[in-house]
Amino acid sequence: MNNSINKIKIIASLGFLFLFVAFLILGTVLNQKAPKSNITKAASENSVDISFVGNAQISAVAGTTYPIAIKIDRLPTTQKIASARIVFEYPTNIFTYQSISYGVGFNKSALGGDGASGNQVTVVADARDSAGNIPDQTTSFLMATINFTVNSNVVSGTSGTFSYKNADIAGENSALTVDKTSPNTQINKTVTVEGTNSSSSSSIQSSSSSISSSSSAHSSSSSSSSSSRQSSSSSSTHSSSSSSVRSSSSSSSSRISSSSSSSGNRDQSSSSSSHSSSSSSSSRQSSSSSVASSASSASSSSSLSQTAAQIILKLRFQGIITEPGDTTPQNVKVSLVNNDGENLNRIIESTFLAGGDGTYKGTVVFDPIDTNAKYYIYVKGPKHLQKKFCDASPQLNTQGFYNCSKANISLIKGENVFNFSKVKLLSGDLPEQGNVQNGIIDAYDLSFMRSSIANNVYSKTCDINLDKKCDWQDWSLILASMAEKYDE
Amino acid sequence: MEKKLGSQINKTHPIIIISIGVILFLMAIVLIFTRRALTDQIANNSQVNQQTISPIIKPNIERFGKLDISTPATSVVSGQDVTVVISGDSIGKEIVGYDALISYDKSALILQNAKSTIVDFSLFKFDRSAHLSLTSVKNLNSKTPTVLKDTPMIELVFKTTKSGAFPIVIQSDIDKESTKMVDEKTNVFYPNLSSIMVNVK
Numbered sequence: 001m002n003n004s005i006n007k008i009k010i011i012a013s014l015g016f017l018f019l020f021v022a023f024l025i026l027g028t029v030l031n032q033k034a035p036k037s038n039i040t041k042a043a044s045e046n047s048v049d050i051s052f053v054g055n056a057q058i059s060a061v062a063g064t065t066y067p068i069a070i071k072i073d074r075l076p077t078t079q080k081i082a083s084a085r086i087v088f089e090y091p092t093n094i095f096t097y098q099s100i101s102y103g104v105g106f107n108k109s110a111l112g113g114d115g116a117s118g119n120q121v122t123v124v125a126d127a128r129d130s131a132g133n134i135p136d137q138t139t140s141f142l143m144a145t146i147n148f149t150v151n152s153n154v155v156s157g158t159s160g161t162f163s164y165k166n167a168d169i170a171g172e173n174s175a176l177t178v179d180k181t182s183p184n185t186q187i188n189k190t191v192t193v194e195g196t197n198s199s200s201s202s203s204i205q206s207s208s209s210s211i212s213s214s215s216s217a218h219s220s221s222s223s224s225s226s227s228s229r230q231s232s233s234s235s236s237t238h239s240s241s242s243s244s245v246r247s248s249s250s251s252s253s254s255r256i257s258s259s260s261s262s263s264g265n266r267d268q269s270s271s272s273s274s275h276s277s278s279s280s281s282s283s284r285q286s287s288s289s290s291v292a293s294s295a296s297s298a299s300s301s302s303s304l305s306q307t308a309a310q311i312i313l314k315l316r317f318q319g320i321i322t323e324p325g326d327t328t329p330q331n332v333k334v335s336l337v338n339n340d341g342e343n344l345n346r347i348i349e350s351t352f353l354a355g356g357d358g359t360y361k362g363t364v365v366f367d368p369i370d371t372n373a374k375y376y377i378y379v380k381g382p383k384h385l386q387k388k389f390c391d392a393s394p395q396l397n398t399q400g401f402y403n404c405s406k407a408n409i410s411l412i413k414g415e416n417v418f419n420f421s422k423v424k425l426l427s428g429d430l431p432e433q434g435n436v437q438n439g440i441i442d443a444y445d446l447s448f449m450r451s452s453i454a455n456n457v458y459s460k461t462c463d464i465n466l467d468k469k470c471d472w473q474d475w476s477l478i479l480a481s482m483a484e485k486y487d488e
Numbered sequence: 489m490e491k492k493l494g495s496q497i498n499k500t501h502p503i504i505i506i507s508i509g510v511i512l513f514l515m516a517i518v519l520i521f522t523r524r525a526l527t528d529q530i531a532n533n534s535q536v537n538q539q540t541i542s543p544i545i546k547p548n549i550e551r552f553g554k555l556d557i558s559t560p561a562t563s564v565v566s567g568q569d570v571t572v573v574i575s576g577d578s579i580g581k582e583i584v585g586y587d588a589l590i591s592y593d594k595s596a597l598i599l600q601n602a603k604s605t606i607v608d609f610s611l612f613k614f615d616r617s618a619h620l621s622l623t624s625v626k627n628l629n630s631k632t633p634t635v636l637k638d639t640p641m642i643e644l645v646f647k648t649t650k651s652g653a654f655p656i657v658i659q660s661d662i663d664k665e666s667t668k669m670v671d672e673k674t675n676v677f678y679p680n681l682s683s684i685m686v687n688v689k
Binding site for chain 2: 010014017018021022025135136438439441442443444446447448450451453454475482486
């Protein structure tokens with residue numbers, strides 16, 4: 001009796017096992033036939049990716065401008081974005097909110113509501129024109145740039161996180177969502193304070209000048225004179241081979257005033273510019289503008305003393321030979337490359353202040369540095385081509401050019417003062433979407449300049465010589481820069 | 489009775505062994521199916537990734553207007569010059585500037601001259617290592633609207649140095665540069681592009 005019960009149990013167990021396996025097979029087969037990819041695609045067609053563009057290291061110096069741009073990847077949706085309200089959180093222990101500048105194709109929404117509140121900052125962008133139409137949009141673009149300044153009490157090593165919170169995005173046909181699962185989406189961006197906190201506490205105003213937002217229209221008084229200076233009609237051809245740097249072009253405005261003095265425990269530049277004068281009264285000139293630093297984990301090849309170097313640079317922008325009419329501090333990117341060609345991710349943006357002699361002075365900090373290495377210093381102005389410097393005291397050749405190939409700049413711990421003002425930084429790489437430069441002078445830069453001048457529309461972007469006008473002088477300067485066209 | 493039961497139990501042993509064998513067989517089939525499904529899924533995923541990532545690397549730019557490249561003589565004798573004309577159509581838009589990137593075999597064709605054939609446009613040429621970069625802008629004092637309708641824009645003259653068939657291509661993007669047109673409102677648009685083959689005998 002027991003045996004027959006056991007037999008039944010065994011057969012029943014086997015039956016259950018058979019059924020289990022049969023269901024497994026059936027499930028697998030059905031699973032294979034299910035249109036998984038379609039489901040995924042359907043979900044992502046109504047979504048966009050969002051990410052941040054900005055340095056991971058920020059200057060410890062109070063007042064330094066820190067811009068962070070909001071990048072939207074529209075793929076794979078085919079819809080254009082009509083409007084967007086996106087909320088972010090930012091580290092208030094590091095930053096003070098300053099402003100939002102909207103990218104090309106977007107404006108601040110008429111509904112308002114953008115700006116900061118508590119630890120949140122809201123971007124409210126609208127792409128529609130007055131007729132309600134949405135202009136063409138590229139698949140990937142910078143929607144807006146949020147500008148912060150660094151707080152006065154931050155210390156090196158402080159970290160904070162900038163993070164995406166939520167968004168209401170209207171596509172041209174339906175609502176869009178942010179695809180948080182996309183590898184292109186960046187929910188958080190951590191920034192770290194690096195460098196020395198020096199005492200330049202005056203609030204330095206952001207000098208960003210987005211192309212989309214042209215500021216007040218000044219009537220240009222010089223358009224009438226342009227015809228006499230421009231080559232008239234008939235096509236002309238200019239050619240260049242792209243290596244040498246011009247330092248010849250000029251424009252003139254005649255405001256000569258007091259100027260600056262630079263001090264440091266090691267002035268590696270031997271002589272000053274011929275335009276410089278030497279009184280020391282300008283209060284605006286008195287403090288170093290900002291110190292930025294980097295913290296690349298990569299270290300240079302030699303292992304000896306890697307210490308912080310404060311580099312004080314004196315620069316000259318093309319077309320500015322005396323104190324400019326517009327004395328807004330200028331954002332300059334400086335990078336340090338060692339003689340092995342390693343950039344070490346050391347690109348630092350800092351504000352430079354105008355002096356009475358038309359030069360600009362600012363400070364950057366690189367930490368650590370190798371005091372035994374030889375470096376190149378690359379400098380890129382806010383509307384300028386990048387220039388490479390190999391020498392502590394660069395000298396122009398007989399043609400008035402400076403170019404170099406061998407790194408020959410040594411750095412010491414502490415202050416390093418370099419006078420690069422003999423070499424003009426050529427203008428023409430104007431900021432575009434989200435205040436980003438593309439490293440070349442292209443048809444966009446030339447056309448923007450031309451349209452501004454031809455239509456008598458003033459903006460900081462087209463005012464190359466900072467005389468508060470966009471006129472034939474600026475046009476001449478950008479044409480002169482076409483001898484170079486590319487960043488070095 | 490005990491003997492009978494014992495023999496019944498002994499008879500069930502082969503059934504159990506066979507059943508276990510069948511189950512193992514079925515489980516093996518399940519495993520094979522599962523593996524195949526996983527492989528397919530990975531393949532699908534990689535396809536999806538390619539679909540989403542590749543356009544980001546090389547975005548599908550919406551094209552507007554066109555740049556055509558042509559030559560009066562598609563066949564020349566080595567050593568002779570060949571003239572190439574680039575024409576444009578801006579579909580009603582008024583153009584104030586453009587960039588054009590031209591790639592060609594520099595060992596076979598040597599650029600002799602490049603000039604703008606549109607009056608009032610200045611042309612800047614940059615002979616890069618692998619391509620020719622052309623940037624053009626309308627003169628500041630020009631008031632004449634420039635709307636391209638199969639309008640010759642650029643004339644290039646190359647000297648041929650060896651025989652063979654050599655393409656001359658208007659490229660969309662090279663490094664940071666792109667072929668584009670800019671209208672009077674500073675709107676940038678990217679035209680459709682073309683290429684030609686030059687036969688050198």
